[in-house]
Amino acid sequence: MTFQDLNLIEPIQRALKTAGYKNPTPIQAQSIPTALQGRDLLACAQTGTGKTAAFAIPILQLMQSQGRNEGRNRPARALILAPTRELAIQIGESFDAYGKFLELRHTVIFGGVSQHAQTRNLQSGIDIIIATPGRLLDLMNQGFIKLDKIEFFVLDEADRMLDMGFIHDVKRVIRQLPARRQTLFFSATMPPVVAELANGILTRPEKVAVDPVSSTAERVEQAVFFVSKNQKRDLLIHLLKTEDIPTALVFTRTKHGANRVVKELDKKGIKAEAIHGNKSQNARQQALSNFKARRTRVLVATDIAARGIDVEDLTHVINYDLPNISETYVHRIGRTGRAGASGIALSFCDEEEQAYLRDIQKLIGQRIHVVKNHPFPMEEGQAATQPAITRPAANGYRNGRDNNGSQRNNWSNSQSNNRRRPKRSSTGAPVTSDRVDTRR
Numbered sequence: 001m002t003f004q005d006l007n008l009i010e011p012i013q014r015a016l017k018t019a020g021y022k023n024p025t026p027i028q029a030q031s032i033p034t035a036l037q038g039r040d041l042l043a044c045a046q047t048g049t050g051k052t053a054a055f056a057i058p059i060l061q062l063m064q065s066q067g068r069n070e071g072r073n074r075p076a077r078a079l080i081l082a083p084t085r086e087l088a089i090q091i092g093e094s095f096d097a098y099g100k101f102l103e104l105r106h107t108v109i110f111g112g113v114s115q116h117a118q119t120r121n122l123q124s125g126i127d128i129i130i131a132t133p134g135r136l137l138d139l140m141n142q143g144f145i146k147l148d149k150i151e152f153f154v155l156d157e158a159d160r161m162l163d164m165g166f167i168h169d170v171k172r173v174i175r176q177l178p179a180r181r182q183t184l185f186f187s188a189t190m191p192p193v194v195a196e197l198a199n200g201i202l203t204r205p206e207k208v209a210v211d212p213v214s215s216t217a218e219r220v221e222q223a224v225f226f227v228s229k230n231q232k233r234d235l236l237i238h239l240l241k242t243e244d245i246p247t248a249l250v251f252t253r254t255k256h257g258a259n260r261v262v263k264e265l266d267k268k269g270i271k272a273e274a275i276h277g278n279k280s281q282n283a284r285q286q287a288l289s290n291f292k293a294r295r296t297r298v299l300v301a302t303d304i305a306a307r308g309i310d311v312e313d314l315t316h317v318i319n320y321d322l323p324n325i326s327e328t329y330v331h332r333i334g335r336t337g338r339a340g341a342s343g344i345a346l347s348f349c350d351e352e353e354q355a356y357l358r359d360i361q362k363l364i365g366q367r368i369h370v371v372k373n374h375p376f377p378m379e380e381g382q383a384a385t386q387p388a389i390t391r392p393a394a395n396g397y398r399n400g401r402d403n404n405g406s407q408r409n410n411w412s413n414s415q416s417n418n419r420r421r422p423k424r425s426s427t428g429a430p431v432t433s434d435r436v437d438t439r440r
Contacts, residue, residue: 041055247294262300
């Protein structure tokens with residue numbers, strides 16, 4: 001099946017082609033036709049299975065077909081509720097990509113930052129709101145947001161939303177929605193409390209379930225460096241200058257982060273380019289072409305922009321920022337070690353990302369080798385919650401010194417022979433214990 005088989009309008013087809021999408025994932029193939037019919041949807045699917053496109057594409061198409069309301073302060077017609085600011089931002093970038101050639105406007109609402117830019121966007125006229133519960137309720141209480149005209153409602157990662165303590169906030173939001181609306185409900189697991197919530201807000205829903213993505217590329221060797229956030233840049237430059245890294249795809253959490261990394265690498269004479277949603281399509285294609293032709297050694301990307309990247313003989317993937325969604329890690333490292341080739345995945349983990357690392361290891365069913373001896377170790381005490389995942393130095397990254405006595409780290413291919421085969425998680429996507437404060 002291709003996206004052309006899903007009866008999508010031409011602007012969305014063109015946007016998907018531009019983003020490098022070819023064939024829908026199982027969750028997309030099952031969900032998009034149902035959603036386009038206007039039916040409620042109950043989907044059991046993890047992040048990493050393509051579920052954002054499963055709800056974003058039909059919402060964009062249905063809203064486009066109904067025409068656009070004009071004018072400032074026009075009420076939003078679609079609301080997507082997400083548990084964390086990181087996920088909300090990622091969903092916003094997806095709407096950027098899929099709605100690239102449409103005239104629909106969206107904004108992302110989350111706490112922890114000034115609300116001024118968010119309220120200014122709302123007042124200029126917004127069709128789609130992507131929000132975390134706390135800041136959404138704050139702006140509703142201040143009169144900046146009304147939900148009485150919402151036609152499409154998405155509750156994303158419902159089980160994580162409830163685990164993080166947002167159940168009462170979610171119910172307060174739902175009470176403000178019109179009774180007549182289309183609701184799309186996504187959850188990685190379906191415990192009784194989640195099923196009860198779904199039954200209360202869905203009307204004769206179509207049910208869809210897909211298997212989780214939990215296995216890593218079999219020939220990808222993995223290692224993690226514990227490093228303070230402010231020294232990640234120095235560690236990246238050190239590795240690129242001292243290690244045999246012909247090509248590297250570096251992942252950052254944000255577009256601005258990608259730009260900063262490229263700027264610092266260029267200062268050190270390392271040819272790098274960024275690829276993310278703020279770049280024009282021509283710029284993205286040129287950067288990708290340069291990378292494939294080895295004119296650029298390092299390509300720095302965000303997750304949404306990296307969709308569709310398929311580079312032959314890509315030797316290294318480097319997680320400059322660890323993803324907060326474990327399945328995203330699986331997809332990232334799968335960019336190397338393709339078609340039977342070997343590959344290496346290196347990750348930088350700061351003090352705030354250790355919970356993400358534990359969740360990743362739980363999902364892939366294996367421990368990731370820790371590189372202890374490197375020039376920028378995390379300060380004593382910051383890695384107090386570090387999981388006991390170290391392996392003998394003979395496996396994976398072997399620490400030593402070169403002939404000049406300077407420290408360096410050499411990758412040993414022996415790890416691929418000693419590594420356990422990854423196993424699937426039996427409980428679905430893991431949930432971190434760290435609650436993100438979206439109310440501030």
